[in-house]
Structure formats: C-alpha cells, structure tokens
Amino acid sequence: MAPQSSTGAGAEAELPEYAGHYRLETTLGSGGMGVVHLARSTSGMKLAVKVVHAQFARDPEFRGRFRQEVAAARKVSGAFTASVVDADSEAERPWMATLFIPGPTLSDHVKRSGAMSPAEVRRLMAGLAEALRDIHRVGVVHRDLKPSNVLLAEDGPKVIDFGISRPKDSELRTETGKLIGTPPFMAPEQFRRPREVGPAADVFALGSVMVHAATGRGPFDSDSPYVVAYQVVHDEPDLTGVPESLAPLVARCLAKEPEDRPTPDELMRELRSVAASYDTQVFIPAQRTGDAPEPEPRVTEPERRSRKRLGTRLLVGTGLLGLATVAALAAVHLLGGDDPSPVSGGGPRTTAAGFSPWETTSAPEKGTPQCSYGAGRLVCAQTGRVFALDPSDGRRLWRHTVATAQGGRPVVSGGLVQPALDRSTRLEALDPGSGRTRWRQSVPSYSGLAHAGAMLLVTGVDGAVTGVDSASGRTKWSHRIPGHRAPYFASFAADPWAYGISTSDDGSSTRVTAVAPETGRVRWDVQLKGTLQPVGAVDGSVFFVLVDPVYGSAEAVVRYTPDDGASRRVVLPVPIGQPQATVRGDLVYLMGDGGSLVAVDMKAREQKWNLETAVTRGSAPVADGRYVYFSAPDGRLLGVDAREGRLLGQTSARLGSNADRVADAVPAPVLARDRLYATAPDGTVFSVRAGDPATW
Incomplete structure (x- = not known):
C-alpha cells in the first residue's frame, strides 16, 4: 500500500495510509512510543489514531506494554477521557483509535495564552x-x-x-x-x-x-x-x-x-467549599493569541454520566421513566381536549407500487425526536410537544403542546397516546387520530411511570403501586408488591406480564416479581444473584443483563425460566460498557457505549459474534431475525447481518446545524412490519424499507 506523506523528519516522515479500517490523514503529534494521527472511519467520524514506532513493534515487551495501554484506556473510557473506538495490538504496527477531541493540551494553552x-x-x-x-x-x-x-x-x-x-x-x-x-x-x-x-x-x-x-x-x-x-x-x-x-x-x-x-x-x-465564588462551569479555552489556528469543530459524542453511577436501567420497549410516587389519585376529567394544531406536509407519498422512503423535518432546536408506533400512527415527542405522523408518507397529522415533557418516547397504551411526561403533577392521554386530550388526571408529584399492556403502573414513595387504566384514566388497583420496598417495572411487547424489579443495596441480588398489570396479582417471585437489568421476555423466559453494580458494565447475559426455575448465564468474554440490549428468539444483541455490538446465543450458551462498529454511544439495537438495526449520534441508521455480524449498510448523517450538540441519549429506531423509522439531531424523522440495508 502506498504510503502517505506527512510533515516531520526522520524515518517515519512517510506514514502508513491506513490503520485497520481507518484512513490516516495528518499527524497530530509524536512521542516516545508512537505517532498520533488524525484519521477518519468509514462513516467519516474523526478519530485520533496512535500508531507505535516501527522499532518498538518488533519488541515483545513493548507489545505487552501496548496491550496493557489499550486495556487501561478501554477501562477508563468515559466522560473524562478519550473513548476507545478500536485497536489492534497484534498488527504489524500496533495501533489504537480513540475519539478525536478538539481543543489544545494544557501545555499548549499555557505556552500560547499564559497562565490561567x-x-x-x-x-x-x-x-x-x-x-x-x-x-x-x-x-x-x-x-x-x-x-x-x-x-x-x-x-x-x-x-x-x-x-x-x-x-x-x-x-x-x-x-x-x-x-x-x-x-x-x-x-x-x-x-x-x-x-x-x-x-x-x-x-x-x-x-x-x-x-x-x-x-x-x-x-x-x-x-x-x-x-x-x-x-x-x-x-x-x-x-x-x-x-x-x-x-x-x-x-x-x-x-x-x-x-x-x-x-x-x-x-x-x-x-x-474553597470559595463562595467557586465556578462549576466547564472550562472553555480562551481565544488564542497570535496566528495559531483554532481547533476544527467536531461532532462530540454524548457525555457520559460518571461510570460509578449504575447506568440508566435499560428497559427496551418499556417506556419506564423511573420510580414514581402516587399515594392517592385525584378525580379523572374526561375532556373534549385542547385544540391541537393539525399540520400538513411531509416527504414523498406512497406510490402505486407501494411504500417509498420518506423524511420530514421537525424543529431541530427542540432536540432529536423520539418516536413509537401504535394505533396506525407514528407518534413522536420533542421537548414541550408531541406530534403524530402518517407512517406511510410522513405527513404531520397533529401536534399537541405539553407543559412538561422531557422528550422521552411516547407510548400508545389502551388505544391512546400517553406522552412521556417528567415529574409533573398530571397524567394525560391523547386521541391518536386527532391529538385531542381524552382524559387528564391530577396526581401528586411523581418521578416516572411504567406502561404495561393497557395499564399505567405508578410506584409511590411509600412503596405502594397503583394500576391506572390507560383507556379511561381510572384507578383499578393499588397495593404493595410483596418483597419490594419501591420497585420499578419493565414490560415487553407480546408478553402479558409486568416485572417488578428491586436490587439489594450491595448489588449482590435482584428480586424479580411477575405481576398481572390489570389486577396487580403476583404470578411468580424469585431472588436472582447479581445486579440484573431486564431486557426482554420470549416464550415464557425473561432475559437479563448482569451488570457490575458499581460501573454498570455488562458481564453476562442471564435467562430465567419460571416454569422450571432454571437460571442460565453466559459470561461475556469482554465486559461491555453501559449496555443496551434487545432479544430475538434465543439471541440477545447488546450495544455498548464504546461501539461494540455483540450477539449472544443463549441456546448454544456462547457469544456468537462481536462487531466493533466505531459508533460510540449508539442507540439500543432492534432486530427482525435477519438484521440488527441501530442509530448513531449523528443521525445515521445502520444495518448489520444478524447471523454473521457484518455491517451491511447505513444511511447518511443528518446533523444539520447541530453539529456541536448531541442528545444525551440516542433514540432507537422503530421497526414496524417491513419498515424502519428513525430520527436525527437535525429534527428529521425518516423511514426506509427494512430487510436490505445495502440499498439505503
């Protein structure tokens, strides 16, 4: 392969063109162990790639040190370091790729701008x-x-x-x-x-x-x-x-x-406590003096919370917003509804030959839309509003303003649209056809709610759980769940049960209780080892990810079958940071915050494949049996062969004017029949045909 010229003296002035799949563009710096290059992934993401010096690549001891460097960098990858995207310590010239972080080093800043x-x-x-x-x-x-x-x-x-x-x-x-x-x-x-x-x-x-x-x-x-x-x-x-x-x-x-x-x-x-004037804002380097160029802007990945906090409980398809507090529910008001704003517009219409891809753009300043499918509508939420689109062509059907929405995915439950409200003092349900309010209910302040079938489950600060009928807003039951102080709930499509979850204070065990959402009746109850996050339920079995109780990284996948009480675990060869997961049959697909997409076969009890996607902080995956789909922070939708773990295709990035802002979390794509619906930071909602990612 022809080398690429770069600046600098010495034997390494002629540089390799690629490190793995990454094209090396320019030299960012050189040290005693190697040279750091600005590079790009296949998708165009900017990376910093460290390639070791040729003389060290022949030294077995050095290779051992480099392997340890890669392992350490992966372990600490987070909000305060450059996240590792990929690495190959066994290559002819070992290399490691991390996210490119714009900005000077402290050394350069002090040299150019003086003391802080x-x-x-x-x-x-x-x-x-x-x-x-x-x-x-x-x-x-x-x-x-x-x-x-x-x-x-x-x-x-x-x-x-x-x-x-x-x-x-x-x-x-x-x-x-x-x-x-x-x-x-x-x-x-x-x-x-x-x-x-x-x-x-x-x-x-x-x-x-x-x-x-x-x-x-x-x-x-x-x-x-x-x-x-x-x-x-x-x-x-x-x-x-x-x-x-x-x-x-x-x-x-x-x-x-x-x-x-x-x-x-x-x-x-x-x-x-150093001083009352202590300023907790982030450091933004002052404008440099002289003619030194400013660092080129780059899309940054979502900043991660401290890894010591157990990651957000990943409940794919649940609509869970956290623990709730409702001791007594106020009277229900059936309403004719606020007058929503019907809006027309959208992308290409369905042709006579059938479905055609489309896209429509909402308000980018309100963040990346989060959508779900139900009642023949694509219902989406952005900060302060909920809207519905025609899934066949993207036409806006209605828009409804909500006083306090945190942009979470709305859910269709009981035939009505349930907006993802934050800790406000009211619940609300909308007609999916018109967007008018069908009922509204005042409640004491709460921190979230779970949707399960045609019910809303609300957990009070006293530990009592209240079941609210989604269609009418009426309370159907309220009582404590035995063995739980204040459970949170998970539920999954095509599964009739809601699962109450409580983890012990030391993280050594997790209590799981299957509850009938309509009555609150307990079907079964079990205490399982470790800190478990429920990720799916198929054919009577419930699937969990076993996570480290301190760092939140996935260490194993667990399948529990209540009929025989069997608990089967598959240990992951390499832990996966902040996992998001989905289940399809016997296969569990996990997406890690560092870009690893892993398939675990629970029947064969082994990891089937592992793909390094180079997408840091991707969305939760969805799967249809043949393909696995997920979204990237820059708005791309990607498709992977579910059997072999090969990347097959992706859509273009859709950042718009928000190249310097990325949402805290990337919404997962929505799979409905043979169509995929995804969203992007520029406010776009778009649809493509599922089943052939290579044609996107």
Missing part, C-alpha cells in the same frame, strides 16, 4: 479530580499525568495517554534503574520505590499540574531532571503565584508521603 485565571484553575482542578476518581475506581494508576496529557475540551478536561499506566495489582514491574514517567510531574515514591506506586502518585502529579496551570512553571523547576528529582524528594514546592484559596489544597496534593495526600473524592469535597 484563578476561576479557570479551580474548574480545571475539579475536572481533573473527577477524572482521577474515575480512573482509580476502575483500578488504574495513570503514572504520567502532566500538562501535555490533559486536553482542554469544551465540556471539561480530558486525560489521555495511558502508555505507562498500571493496574494497582499489576504483575508487570518496573525494570531496576529505569525511571518511568516525567520527572517534573512525578511523585517522590516514583523515584524512591517505583514498584510501590499507587493512586496517590496521580494526586501528586495533579498538584504539579495545577501549579503549572496557575504559573506557567512547575513546583520543582530546573533544567536538569536529576536536580528536579532531588527537589521532588527533598525540597518544599514553590507555590508562588498559585491562587491563595487553592494553595493549601495544592500543597496537600504535593505532600511527600502518599498517605498525607487527599483522595480525588476529598479534593472534590474541598473544592466545593
């Missing part, structure tokens, strides 16, 4: 404390935190380059006499006893980084690394120029003994 203001320093310190908390909680010690390894992105600082990081329990030891790290930002123990370096070394480095951000120099400064090493071990740090409100906290970070330094959690608590 006190407010910027506080925000940076808070962001890096959060980053270290995430890194340490997955058992990784970075060991080389320094200004050039901190990217100043618009949504906060990102820590990069885990080339010399180590798990806290790693058996890979530092060679005698070899320093690993960058002396001005190394902790005393890295010089004195490098084999005993732990998380506290990163806190020391954070202190040094903060001095650099505030003053443009380090707390131990010399042209000689040997003098710096002596100063780090024996001398007190120079904190001249560090903001007075932060200097004591920075000094604690730079304590000589690891046990005297604060933990990242302690740092975060201290920073909240």
Whole structure:
C-alpha cells in the first residue's frame, strides 16, 4: 500500500495510509512510543489514531506494554477521557483509535495564552479530580499525568495517554534503574520505590499540574531532571503565584508521603467549599493569541454520566421513566381536549407500487425526536410537544403542546397516546387520530411511570403501586408488591406480564416479581444473584443483563425460566460498557457505549459474534431475525447481518446545524412490519424499507 506523506523528519516522515479500517490523514503529534494521527472511519467520524514506532513493534515487551495501554484506556473510557473506538495490538504496527477531541493540551494553552485565571484553575482542578476518581475506581494508576496529557475540551478536561499506566495489582514491574514517567510531574515514591506506586502518585502529579496551570512553571523547576528529582524528594514546592484559596489544597496534593495526600473524592469535597465564588462551569479555552489556528469543530459524542453511577436501567420497549410516587389519585376529567394544531406536509407519498422512503423535518432546536408506533400512527415527542405522523408518507397529522415533557418516547397504551411526561403533577392521554386530550388526571408529584399492556403502573414513595387504566384514566388497583420496598417495572411487547424489579443495596441480588398489570396479582417471585437489568421476555423466559453494580458494565447475559426455575448465564468474554440490549428468539444483541455490538446465543450458551462498529454511544439495537438495526449520534441508521455480524449498510448523517450538540441519549429506531423509522439531531424523522440495508 502506498504510503502517505506527512510533515516531520526522520524515518517515519512517510506514514502508513491506513490503520485497520481507518484512513490516516495528518499527524497530530509524536512521542516516545508512537505517532498520533488524525484519521477518519468509514462513516467519516474523526478519530485520533496512535500508531507505535516501527522499532518498538518488533519488541515483545513493548507489545505487552501496548496491550496493557489499550486495556487501561478501554477501562477508563468515559466522560473524562478519550473513548476507545478500536485497536489492534497484534498488527504489524500496533495501533489504537480513540475519539478525536478538539481543543489544545494544557501545555499548549499555557505556552500560547499564559497562565490561567484563578476561576479557570479551580474548574480545571475539579475536572481533573473527577477524572482521577474515575480512573482509580476502575483500578488504574495513570503514572504520567502532566500538562501535555490533559486536553482542554469544551465540556471539561480530558486525560489521555495511558502508555505507562498500571493496574494497582499489576504483575508487570518496573525494570531496576529505569525511571518511568516525567520527572517534573512525578511523585517522590516514583523515584524512591517505583514498584510501590499507587493512586496517590496521580494526586501528586495533579498538584504539579495545577501549579503549572496557575504559573506557567512547575513546583520543582530546573533544567536538569536529576536536580528536579532531588527537589521532588527533598525540597518544599514553590507555590508562588498559585491562587491563595487553592494553595493549601495544592500543597496537600504535593505532600511527600502518599498517605498525607487527599483522595480525588476529598479534593472534590474541598473544592466545593474553597470559595463562595467557586465556578462549576466547564472550562472553555480562551481565544488564542497570535496566528495559531483554532481547533476544527467536531461532532462530540454524548457525555457520559460518571461510570460509578449504575447506568440508566435499560428497559427496551418499556417506556419506564423511573420510580414514581402516587399515594392517592385525584378525580379523572374526561375532556373534549385542547385544540391541537393539525399540520400538513411531509416527504414523498406512497406510490402505486407501494411504500417509498420518506423524511420530514421537525424543529431541530427542540432536540432529536423520539418516536413509537401504535394505533396506525407514528407518534413522536420533542421537548414541550408531541406530534403524530402518517407512517406511510410522513405527513404531520397533529401536534399537541405539553407543559412538561422531557422528550422521552411516547407510548400508545389502551388505544391512546400517553406522552412521556417528567415529574409533573398530571397524567394525560391523547386521541391518536386527532391529538385531542381524552382524559387528564391530577396526581401528586411523581418521578416516572411504567406502561404495561393497557395499564399505567405508578410506584409511590411509600412503596405502594397503583394500576391506572390507560383507556379511561381510572384507578383499578393499588397495593404493595410483596418483597419490594419501591420497585420499578419493565414490560415487553407480546408478553402479558409486568416485572417488578428491586436490587439489594450491595448489588449482590435482584428480586424479580411477575405481576398481572390489570389486577396487580403476583404470578411468580424469585431472588436472582447479581445486579440484573431486564431486557426482554420470549416464550415464557425473561432475559437479563448482569451488570457490575458499581460501573454498570455488562458481564453476562442471564435467562430465567419460571416454569422450571432454571437460571442460565453466559459470561461475556469482554465486559461491555453501559449496555443496551434487545432479544430475538434465543439471541440477545447488546450495544455498548464504546461501539461494540455483540450477539449472544443463549441456546448454544456462547457469544456468537462481536462487531466493533466505531459508533460510540449508539442507540439500543432492534432486530427482525435477519438484521440488527441501530442509530448513531449523528443521525445515521445502520444495518448489520444478524447471523454473521457484518455491517451491511447505513444511511447518511443528518446533523444539520447541530453539529456541536448531541442528545444525551440516542433514540432507537422503530421497526414496524417491513419498515424502519428513525430520527436525527437535525429534527428529521425518516423511514426506509427494512430487510436490505445495502440499498439505503
């Protein structure tokens, strides 16, 4: 393959054209271990691809280090790091691809714009404390935190380059006499006893980084690394120029003994009380001085919540919004309804030959529409409104304003449209034909509700569950579910039961109770091991994903069959971060936040295939037996062969003017008969024929 020219001197001025499937475009930087390139995936997503130097690729020890770097980067991939998209540590030139994050390094920013203001320093310190908390909680010690390894992105600082990081329990030891790290930002123990370096070394480095951000120099400064090493071990740090409100906290970070330094959690608590003027906004780099070009804008992936919080419970097809609180339901008012706004328009009409693809655009400023199919309508929601489209041609049929909607997917239950309301004080049901309000009911404040068949299930703060008839709004039953303090509910299409779920405080077990939605009658009840998220029900069996109770990553798929009480588990070879899943027959398809799409055969009890899609934070998958479909944050709809795990086709991206904003979650496509309906950040709702992704 012909090499691609790039800038730079030396043997690697001629660069490879591809790393795996990714075309390398330009050089972003070079370090001791490899060269980082700006690259593009097949879909056009911008990536930063690190390709190791040729001489190191021939070194088995180095390959071991690189494999460990990839593993560490995958473990910490999240809101405070560059998410890993793909990697191949066994390639002729090992490489790793991460999301490209626009913005300068802290080192470049200080060189070009000078020291940061006190407010910027506080925000940076808070962001890096959060980053270290995430890194340490997955058992990784970075060991080389320094200004050039901190990217100043618009949504906060990102820590990069885990080339010399180590798990806290790693058996890979530092060679005698070899320093690993960058002396001005190394902790005393890295010089004195490098084999005993732990998380506290990163806190020391954070202190040094903060001095650099505030003053443009380090707390131990010399042209000689040997003098710096002596100063780090024996001398007190120079904190001249560090903001007075932060200097004591920075000094604690730079304590000589690891046990005297604060933990990242302690740092975060201290920073909240440092000053009343503490600014929690994200750091946005100031305009650079001189002629240095601004970083090119890039589509950013949805920012993830801290991985320590158990991920949003992934209840495909449930309409669940969380725990609810309704102790007593007020009177029901049957209404003629508000006067909705019938609107015409849409894309191509159905031709005489049958269905034709169409698209129609709603208001992009209100976010990505979320849609579902029911009562012969495609009903969609955006912030503050619900609307219906003709599924055959995309014509807008009606629009209804809601006072408080969080943009969740509306549900057709009991023959009526149930808007996805947030924690408001009313429930509401709309006529699917006209959009007029059929009933409205005042309720005490609640945090969510679940839809199951023709019922709404609302859980009160006292633990009582109330069943409300979706068609009339009348209460049909209200009582506690035995064994549950305050359950949340999951339900699935073509399955008659609602499943009440409660997880033990320590995450060691999950109680599952099958309830008849119309009466609240308990059919069966079981206590299963681990933290389980229900993802589907087929032929009398319920399927779950077993997740880590701290980090929310999927570790196994579980099938429980109540008829015989059997619980079967298939352990995943590699955990999947923040999983979303769907079930089709004996197959469970999981989409991870890093782009892994996995098929697990519960009958054969094995992982069938694993596809690295390069789509970070994709939607929940849907499947029809032959294909698996999912949406990307840029509005693409992708189709994968369900038997072999091959990507077969995708639609074009639809970002519009929202290239710098991505929704918190990507709505899953809707599969109805032989058609797929999907949505995009530019407000588009579009439809394509299911069954042949290669023609999209």
